[in-house]
Amino acid sequence: MGIPNQASYAESSLDGCGTEQMDDKQISDAGGGGNESVDVFIRLLTDHQVDLQAFIMSSLGNHPDTLDVLQATNIALWKKATVFDSKAPFLPWAIGVAKYEVLAFMRKRRRDRHTFSPEVVELLMDVAAQRTPETSCRSRALMECIKELPERNREFLQIRYAQQQSVQQVATKTGRTVDAVKSLFLRIRRALEHCIDRRLAIDDQL
Amino acid sequence: MDNQPDNATPDRSALEALLATVALGEATDEQLDQLNDILLRDEKARELTCDFMAGEAVLQRHFQLVDRVATLHGSAHELQDAADLEDGPTDHRSSLRTGPWNLSPKTRGLFWSVGVAACLLLALFVWNGDDDAPQPSDKEVAANESAASQQVGTLVVGVPPQEVLASLEKHRKPVRVGDTISTDDKITFLHFDCGVDVLLMGPAELSVVSPMRAELSKGTLTxxxxxSAHGFRIDTPNSKVTDLGTEFGVSVDDSGVTDTVVFSGKVAMEYRQLPTAEESRSTIPLHKPSRSQLLTEGNALRVTQEGLAERIVSVTRSDYPLPGTTPAILPDAGPVIRDVWDNLSTRDTSKAYQIVHNGFREDAGAFVDRKYQWNGISAKYGLPRVLRGGDYVMPFCDDKVQDRIQVTVDLARPARLFVLLDNRLSIPGWLRSEFTDTGYDVGIDEDAFSVERSWQQLGEGPGVSLERSCSVWYVDVPNPHPVVLGALDPPIHWRVMYGIVAVPLEEALSTRDEPVANHQPKIGSGLIHRGLLPEPATICEIERGMQYGELMMGLPTANDFGAVKNGLLFRAETLDGLLLPHPDTTVLEGNVAPALNDGLLADSYDDLKHNFWYNGQGRFSIDLKQSTKLQSIRTYSVHWLDRSFQNFTVWGSQSEKMPPVDFETAAGAKGWELIGIVNTDVLDPGGLHASVLSAGEEGIGPYRHLLWVLEYADRSTFLTEIDIFELGTAPARPMP
Known part of the structure; x- marks a missing residue:
């Protein structure tokens, strides 16, 4: 027995999640030599920016550091473009490069205090690398879940993320207390996690 | 380390709270140490942390993308402008050399945040600034060099906007980068191959700068x-308007003042002060500071010569016909609504009223900040005749919460002015004192505006998928003057702002009256409201919780007077097969619906076993076996989202034989008295919704039969239990 009218939810459920391997292959098949290979490489790199950023953020837990390492990773990937086997899946290879850049970053900044200790970063990298396909699906579900948020919550996140405001600044701007901002942020994140789980569960049923 | 005892596993909720604190940058050293300790020893915690932080990355990317596209264009083009001044006119080789590696690390990060996803050209622009990176191939450079002569679109002149797409083959002229379209024609259509349709209203001058960019020196375009063309940009003398998926209009007057209006979606806008005459002649690059702003649906902004942003209070839609639409034909006598304004400041809102002349018709847009539509209540009769073709104002739905708003409508001709008021609201004093209720209702068709209404869809034409009804009030204004309208009473979420329509007075007076019943919703239609019902015998209290134990009105019970164990049965009233319960719900012989009074409760938010529900309208009754004085009726519903809402009326009859149950109007409800009206739509969706109907110490009734009429909903209520208490038997409510 299913949920009545489930079709209306299915329409907005994940589309193509789990087909990453096929997409990469299709792109590979389309790519030939010379400039077409460049196009294919750029396309792959573009398509997987979210996955790479999610992997690095999962490992470091800090946004500015993540952007720095993502940039270094992109440069490294571009320099290695000529050795990339276009018949192989792109993301595992790119994650491998990103791992190296995360470690290089931790070595370079070994005297700084980071969110996670070097040991924890290594453990998290392993988990994040293993979970890449699942994270990819969760990321796509999250994009849909953002659309489902009430407008007032989206506006709140817009202030928080787009304008990179501190909790105190967000509190001032939205007329809330600091504690209320923290509490609202946690509630929204939990709602989003719940939404992701729901969407993925629906997707599994289909 | 992963083999710690279970009691070392951190609570998920506590870990989420800790991660949120870290993500907000508020974590203390002690909290970071605590988190690291947890992560070192617990694999599940590491998985949760990876999911949480990956989510942070997605949220950062998503919410920065919109705002930063404007910044990206500003930064990139400031460099481009400087390069132009130093090296002469645009040289694609030099612009390729001026890559973002010359920017600050933060800005380089920005390029990676948004630039990679933007387009291939931009990606090359980024890459080739790196000395170590491969240089562009001859083919790529040649492609860029040849862009100046490349056809990027098609021009069609002198064809009505609604016919222009069909005329492309016949009348088209190629448009190339570098072309300037200078026209006095009323309408010129320009199609960019990247996927942009532009209507240019002359006199106007538009230069094509690239396949994704054009400069408007004067005139108006939509x-x-x-x-495929998100990121398309229109530059004006003092502004850059970058599309982020939208329909928008831009207008530039002779002094360079720029008006931008967003009809759908959003645009990123960057603006600055116009250069002075001296600055224009200078060969030294001068960069005045720029500002950026995101404009969303319904927003409108004027950028003055001084580079100041001002709110545009109202725009006339006929000034901004959109490609593919039929422009409004103004009557010879001129418009009825000349202007509209309010008492809000630029600080309060950046939305603009839209005046639509002759535009009030089926599926007409209702608000500038929602995709809601006006429709007639009845599929047969449509909108009331007197309203059709009237001038109307699209206000801001969000104005419903402005408690001191005054909207002034300036009428150009003797007119009948209508206000369309959400029937769920009380009638404000200013409306009751100055206006008269026509008795007509009109409907609002709502889209899936947010998660709270995510199941809604727009229908087409009258009487289709309507969510709300509004009563139509009018005042005759024989001597045209500005009429001031007030605020809703009280200002409230989950309601809509009133609509405003005006028709020429002589037309209104000569329009034949229609029977009001043609324009009033029927009982059960989903749109019934108090104005069409008699005064109910009870008051209704409603409540929402996530657990039964949270409810202040008390737990459901199997020991109420109306319980199945007392031999009382709820029966679905199918009206000869017209109103059937959902096929997955349990219905026994004789249309008995056991879930409603068996005392067994839904134990999940999607429990198909312990709920009774319909899709669409529904009616069910119970025979109390004897005329009974009641104390209260409690109804409980449970669902994870929309099916928790309760929207029904309860009717009672003293007759031994149950009267007919197929009535559609209050007058038709022969033998029935209205006991109560229940609507929980002001509550958040999902979880447990509960309602109680009661009437104080005297009780309700007596009644022999009770009838529930569920108002129409695509996905109707998951009813898990209805408790009926005889007078003096209802359990006391729990203490708060």
Missing amino acids: ARVAE
Whole structure:
């Protein structure tokens, strides 16, 4: 027995999640030599920016550091473009490069205090690398879940993320207390996690 | 380390709270140490942390993308402008050399945040600034060099906007980068191959700068941008308007003042002060500071010569016909609504009223900040005749919460002015004292505006998928003057702002009255309201919780007077097969619906076993076996989202034989008295919704039969239990 009218939810459920391997292959098949290979490489790199950023953020837990390492990773990937086997899946290879850049970053900044200790970063990298396909699906579900948020919550996140405001600044701007901002942020994140789980569960049923 | 005892596993909720604190940058050293300790020893915690932080990355990317596209264009083009001044006119080789590696690390990060996803050209622009990176191939450079002569679109002149797409083959002229379209024609259509349709209203001058960019020196244009062309940009003397998926209009007057209006989607806008005459002649690059702003649906902004942003209070839609639409034909006598304004400041809102002349018709847009539509209540009769073709104002739905708003409508001719008021609201004093209720209702068709209403869809034409009804009030204004309208009473979420329509007075007076019943919703239609019902015998209290134990009105019970164990049965009233319960719900012989009074409760938010529900309208009754004085009726519903809402009326009859149950109006409810009206739509969706109907110490009734009429909903209520208490038997409510 299913949920009545489930079709209306299915329409907005994940589309193509789990087909990453096929997409990469299709792109590979389309790519030939010379400039077409460049196009294919750029396309792959573009398509997987979210996955790479999610992997690095999962490992470091800090946004500015993540952007720095993502940039270094992109440069490294571009320099290695000529050795990339276009018949192989792109993301595992790119994650491998990103791992190296995360470690290089931790070595370079070994005297700084980071969110996670070097040991924890290594453990998290392993988990994040293993979970890449699942994270990819969760990321796509999250994009849909953002659309489902009430407008007032989206506006709140817009202030928080787009304008990179501190909790105190967000509190001032939205007329809330600091504690209320923290509490609202946690509630929204939990709602989003719940939404992701729901969407993925629906997707599994289909 | 992963083999710690279970009691070392951190609570998920506590870990989420800790991660949120870290993500907000508020974590103390002690909290970071605590988190690291947890992560070192617990694999599940590491998985949760990876999911949480990956989510942070997605949220950062998503919410920065919109705002930063404007910044990206500003930064990139400031460099481009400087390069132009130093090296002469645009040279694609030099612009390729001026890559973002010359920017600050933060800005380089920005390029990676948004630039990679933007387009191939931009990606090359980024890459080739790196000395270590491969240089562009001859083919790529040649492609860029040849862009100046490349056809990027098609021009069609002198064809009505609604016919222009069909005329492309016949009348088209190629448009190339570098072309300037200078026209006095009323309408010129320009199609960019990247997926942008532009209507240019002359006199106007538009230069094509690139396949994705044009400069408007004067005149007005509207653009409809396909997804493939997000990032398309219109530059004016003091502004850059970058599309982020939208329909928008831009107007530049002779002094360079720029008006931008967003009809759908959003645009990123960057603006600055116009250069002075001296600055224009200078060969030294001068960069005045720029500002950026995101404009969303319904927003409108004027950028003055001084580079100041001002709110545009109202725009006339006929000034901004969109590609593919039929422009409004103004009557010879001129418009009825001349202007509209309010008492809000630029600080309060950046939305603009839209005046639509002759535009009030089926599926007409209702608000500038929602995709809601006006429709007639009845599929047969449509909108009331007197309203059709009237001038109307699209206000801001969000104005419903402005408690001191005054909207002034300036009428140009003797007119009948209508206000369309959400029937769920009380009638404000200013409306009751100055206006008269026509008795007509009109409907609002709502889209899936947010998660709270995510199941809603727009229908087409009258009487289709309507969510709300509004009563139509009018005042005759024989001597045209500005009429001031007030605020809703009280200002409230989950309601809509009133609509405003005006028709020429002589037309209104000569329009034959229609029977009001043609324009009033029927009982059960989903749109019934108090104005069409008699005064109910009870008051209704409603409540929402996530657990039964949270409810202040008390737990459901199997020991109420109306319980199945007392031999009382709820029966679905199918009206000869017209109103059937959902096929997955349990219905026994004789249309008995056991879930409603068996005392067994839904134990999940999607429990198909312990709920009774319909899709669409529904009616069910119970025979109390004897005329009974009641104390209260409690109804409980449980669902994870929309099916928790309760929207029904309860009727009672003293007759031994149950009267007919197929009535559609209060007058038709022969033998029935209205006991109560229940609507929980002001509550958040999902979880447990509960209602109680009661009437104080005297009780309700007596009644022999009770009838529930569920108002129409695509996905109707998951009813898990209805408790009926005889007078003096209802359990006391729990203490708060």
